[in-house]
Amino acid sequence: MASRPPVADSDVADEAVRSTCDDASICKRFATSQGYWTDPYIQYFVRQMGERKAPEINRGYYARVQGMSHLLDAFLKRTQCDCQVVNLGAGLDTTFWRLKVCLNYKLIVVFLYHFCRTKPPLSKPLIETHSADSLLLDGHNLDSDRYCIIGADLRDISSLEEKLRKFQIITELPTLFLSECVLVYMTPEQSSRLVHWVANTFHTAMFINYEQVNMADRFGQVMIENLQSRQCNLAGVDVCQSLDSQERFLLTGWESVNALDMMAVYGLLPQEDISRIERLEFLDEKELLHQLLQHYSICWAVKDTLSLGISQIGFLP
Template sequence: MFLCLLGYFARVHGVSQLIKAFLQKTECHCQILNLGAGMDTTFWTLKDEDLLPRKYFEVDFPMIVTRKLHSIKIKPLLSKPIIELHSEDTLQMGKSPPIKTDKNYLAAKQAAKQAAKRHVYEPFFLLLRLPTLLITECVLVYMTPEQSANLIKWAANSFETAMFINYEQVNMDDRFGQIMIENLRRRQCDLAGVETCKSLESQKERLLSNGWETASAVDMMELYSRLPRSEVSRIESLEFLDEMELLEQLMQHYCLCWATKGGSELGR
């Protein structure tokens, strides 16, 4: 549990820093598309910090969207910002999209199965000339390599200026990675795209070979070592850490990748 907390903190910190870098570079004159957003709360964090982009889109399976919408409806801290941006009648169950405001668009789509098909995105009214940030967290690994390549290529070809952030497994060819794959398979969770997660280089190459101009990748242990020491000490103080070797193994098998096009300074 404690290892999961440390990993979660490192991931959130890394993704958050990249998002804020993009927003600062574009002065929030941009749009964000979060594919497989799940129960992510980035929208509310950005609103609290007055960093909302012009458009903010989220996509996930209908069941996940319904669950998230229910949570929003029963929690004033979540529903109030939505209502402030538009009106209470945007929070309607069973609608498509269920939430639509000038800033936020929460849609139910089967992203993992249909992401490679352009028509999935047509209802979003995406502005193709607006700088665009795309986020996928543990999404591409559930697609076949062909499907994820098509999605990455679509993103690179569709927007004049863009950034792509991806968080998922890496170094899956070693023994630790193989055990992870076997454990997931026992739970009927198949990683259809795991062959693209061989190394940091293979992660970068997938982005570069599908239309992106720059690509970077770090494993989560490297990112963890770069975190503010005051925050690391605060989290580590919550529980005594006596499994550093296991933490290192786990963190070395997840990575954060990002790519840019149409603006060499974006995301740096």
């Protein structure tokens, strides 16, 4: 009997990184089940709810999802939905189904997977805009007029570019790139190459990056060790030392960049809704929430060749 080829260490490491999306999605599903925000589609992606999550985790995910959505919605408004959205390392992302009515062009997710055709609430918005036959599906990719899934390694830019072009990405169209806890799994050189390529290739673009920050202290160290114990290496942690590190976008072709830690974002989200979610669960240890929020950030970089005013996008005080 032929023996199976040995599994390379890099495959094990990649699988550990890939599996982090399950944790993120389970936490999101749990927070929605507690009423933090509404997402009728996440149940089709994440079956299990997992064990109960602590209130500070739920509030952290609330701030993450609302913060990203706030910037995404502002970009759609500025471009009047004449834009593309590319979610890099999307995991089990439901954004397309939230946006389905308003997007004029494609939403592309770089790596998700392929059961959406079989669940009517997910496949309906795809099929409404085209015949079911216009969906092209193989083991790793799905293409339709509005929604596209590409299996690709973000560390391999030439292959990523080839795949995006095959799926008819339009480099002249305003394009929003999202990365949520993704760049941190790539070395600083690999993520720099990626953000540089985006700035070089797309005429008018915005890049929203959510990831760890202030990682040099004890709390950061514990986060790194927790992930390492699951064979998950934060290869990009050196550029998560402070908000200033996000100036890396200015060195890679972007015109402007802003960054806030999630403690600041939490204070700038609509306070009426914050009061609502703070009534959902009693939080004993506020200090824990503050520490958590101080160790994540949102950064957004802009290149506005078409002068759409996207550099004015931000969180109003």
